[in-house]
Amino acid sequence: MNDVVKNEKSVKKSVKTPAKPRGRPLEFNQDEVLDKALNVFWSRGYEGTSMAELTQVLGINKPSIYAAFGNKETLFRKALARYTSGSVAFVGEAMQAPTARQVVEKFLTLAVDSFSDKNTPDGCMIVQGALTCGQNSSAIQQELIACRKNLEAAFNERFELAKNQGDLPQWANTKQLAKYIATIHQGMSVQATSGAIREELLAIVEMALKSWPTND
Amino acid sequence: MNDVVKNEKSVKKSVKTPAKPRGRPLEFNQDEVLDKALNVFWSRGYEGTSMAELTQVLGINKPSIYAAFGNKETLFRKALARYTSGSVAFVGEAMQAPTARQVVEKFLTLAVDSFSDKNTPDGCMIVQGALTCGQNSSAIQQELIACRKNLEAAFNERFELAKNQGDLPQWANTKQLAKYIATIHQGMSVQATSGAIREELLAIVEMALKSWPTND
DNA sequence: TATATTTTGTACCAATTGGTAAATAAATAA
DNA sequence: TTATTTATTTACCAATTGGTACAAAATATA
Numbered sequence: 183m184n185d186v187v188k189n190e191k192s193v194k195k196s197v198k199t200p201a202k203p204r205g206r207p208l209e210f211n212q213d214e215v216l217d218k219a220l221n222v223f224w225s226r227g228y229e230g231t232s233m234a235e236l237t238q239v240l241g242i243n244k245p246s247i248y249a250a251f252g253n254k255e256t257l258f259r260k261a262l263a264r265y266t267s268g269s270v271a272f273v274g275e276a277m278q279a280p281t282a283r284q285v286v287e288k289f290l291t292l293a294v295d296s297f298s299d300k301n302t303p304d305g306c307m308i309v310q311g312a313l314t315c316g317q318n319s320s321a322i323q324q325e326l327i328a329c330r331k332n333l334e335a336a337f338n339e340r341f342e343l344a345k346n347q348g349d350l351p352q353w354a355n356t357k358q359l360a361k362y363i364a365t366i367h368q369g370m371s372v373q374a375t376s377g378a379i380r381e382e383l384l385a386i387v388e389m390a391l392k393s394w395p396t397n398d
Numbered sequence: 399m400n401d402v403v404k405n406e407k408s409v410k411k412s413v414k415t416p417a418k419p420r421g422r423p424l425e426f427n428q429d430e431v432l433d434k435a436l437n438v439f440w441s442r443g444y445e446g447t448s449m450a451e452l453t454q455v456l457g458i459n460k461p462s463i464y465a466a467f468g469n470k471e472t473l474f475r476k477a478l479a480r481y482t483s484g485s486v487a488f489v490g491e492a493m494q495a496p497t498a499r500q501v502v503e504k505f506l507t508l509a510v511d512s513f514s515d516k517n518t519p520d521g522c523m524i525v526q527g528a529l530t531c532g533q534n535s536s537a538i539q540q541e542l543i544a545c546r547k548n549l550e551a552a553f554n555e556r557f558e559l560a561k562n563q564g565d566l567p568q569w570a571n572t573k574q575l576a577k578y579i580a581t582i583h584q585g586m587s588v589q590a591t592s593g594a595i596r597e598e599l600l601a602i603v604e605m606a607l608k609s610w611p612t613n614d
Numbered sequence: 615t616a617t618a619t620t621t622t623g624t625a626c627c628a629a630t631t632g633g634t635a636a637a638t639a640a641a642t643a644a
Numbered sequence: 645t646t647a648t649t650t651a652t653t654t655a656c657c658a659a660t661t662g663g664t665a666c667a668a669a670a671t672a673t674a
Contacts, residue, residue: 244634246652309588366581421619
């Protein structure tokens with residue numbers, strides 16, 4: 183039996199389980215801590231978040247943060263990645279709706295849900311994470327600008343597909359439409375951060391969709 | 399003649415001219431310096447602006463700044479006042495257009511002009527001055543939120559007037575319309591800060607106006 | 615001229631910023 | 645048990661933050 187067990191162990195080690203790590207085990211869950219960091223960055227922005235506040239909220243000391251996530255900038259980037267794969271994962275889902283109009287409706291509605299979710303900060307982290315900042319933070323600022331442009335580009339591609347599929351008129355300017363939707367999204371984020379509630383944001387979505395182009 | 403001159407002087411002193419100030423004269427023009435400060439706050443935000451950068455850009459030393467404008471927070475407030483009475487003075491003008499639709503069209507178009515003006519930073523200072531921030535800056539953050547809400551309230555009032563004057567249908571929800579326009583405005587500000595150019599922003603205005611309610 | 619008044623420049627302050635060295639603690643491997 | 649490895653704690657670092665004391669300079673008044 184010992185042999186069998188040993189065999190199992192060695193197989194697990196080299197193939198599946200990373201086995202037990204050598205030294206002292208981590209006393210915190212990386213994902214949980216990263217979620218807490220995300221919440222702070224989300225509500226205060228990159229520059230508005232200090233390492234001192236992070237240590238308090240995360241409940242771990244600075245050397246542990248630096249050992250686990252690198253410096254403040256890489257911690258922000260990892261929190262941002264968690265944001266896009268978590269609270270903002272609905273974007274990918276919305277893109278798969280059958281028509282361009284449904285894509286937009288689903289996207290904006292789910293964005294409102296996220297903006298007004300009481301379990302997370304108001305607004306969109308990618309909008310308010312570093313809209314303006316000092317010179318030292320311009321890398322993060324540019325990163326967030328790139329995120330916004332990527333979303334816009336994704337909309338453009340989806341709308342071109344819709345044009346080919348016929349659910350968007352041939353005369354439609356897909357880049358303009360993408361920028362229009364991005365603008366509504368970003369404007370609603372500012373509104374949410376300033377206190378607008380779910381119902382008010384949904385009314386904006388409805389209003390914004392009235393100008394959506396149709397074939398007739 | 400001495401008596402006459404003295405009389406003139408004393409009259410001037412107490413009524414019109416502040417006469418020549420007693421001590422060493424200021425070596426800078428307050429309004430020019432305030433404009434420079436405004437530009438820094440506008441592009442970097444409240445927290446992203448350091449007193450060190452201000453001294454460099456304004457060309458005067460810190461004690462002179464503090465003597466003339468108070469601390470960083472009051473300096474920001476004075477720069478903000480100059481912003482509203484300067485670059486953003488077009489709002490009052492737009493409000494006087496004959497119909498609600500023309501008010502909105504004029505407002506958004508002039509906002510685009512301001513956002514993309516090459517002589518000033520991109521975007522709207524009231525949106526990006528402190529969208530998020532650390533706890534120490536929350537007073538400024540709230541101040542800017544109030545500014546945005548005031549604009550929205552002004553639109554609401556103007557639209558109610560339009561309803562009474564008949565150029566806006568009775569079924570129109572003025573508060574919703576005001577929030578919609580504010581959202582477009584704020585979204586375009588984010589776009590401008592992220593690199594959108596004048597033509598792109600004007601296309602957004604056109605698109606946004608398509609959903610404006612009409613009487614027929 | 616002397617005096618009062620104001621601004622300027624230098625040099626400084628305490629507090630906070632992001633970040634780290636070093637000793638100790640907790641686990642595995644031999 | 646002993647050695648090795650990793651994580652935590654404490655205490656610290658240089659640089660920067662917003663803000664100021666103080667003396668010298670520049671003006672008006674007397």
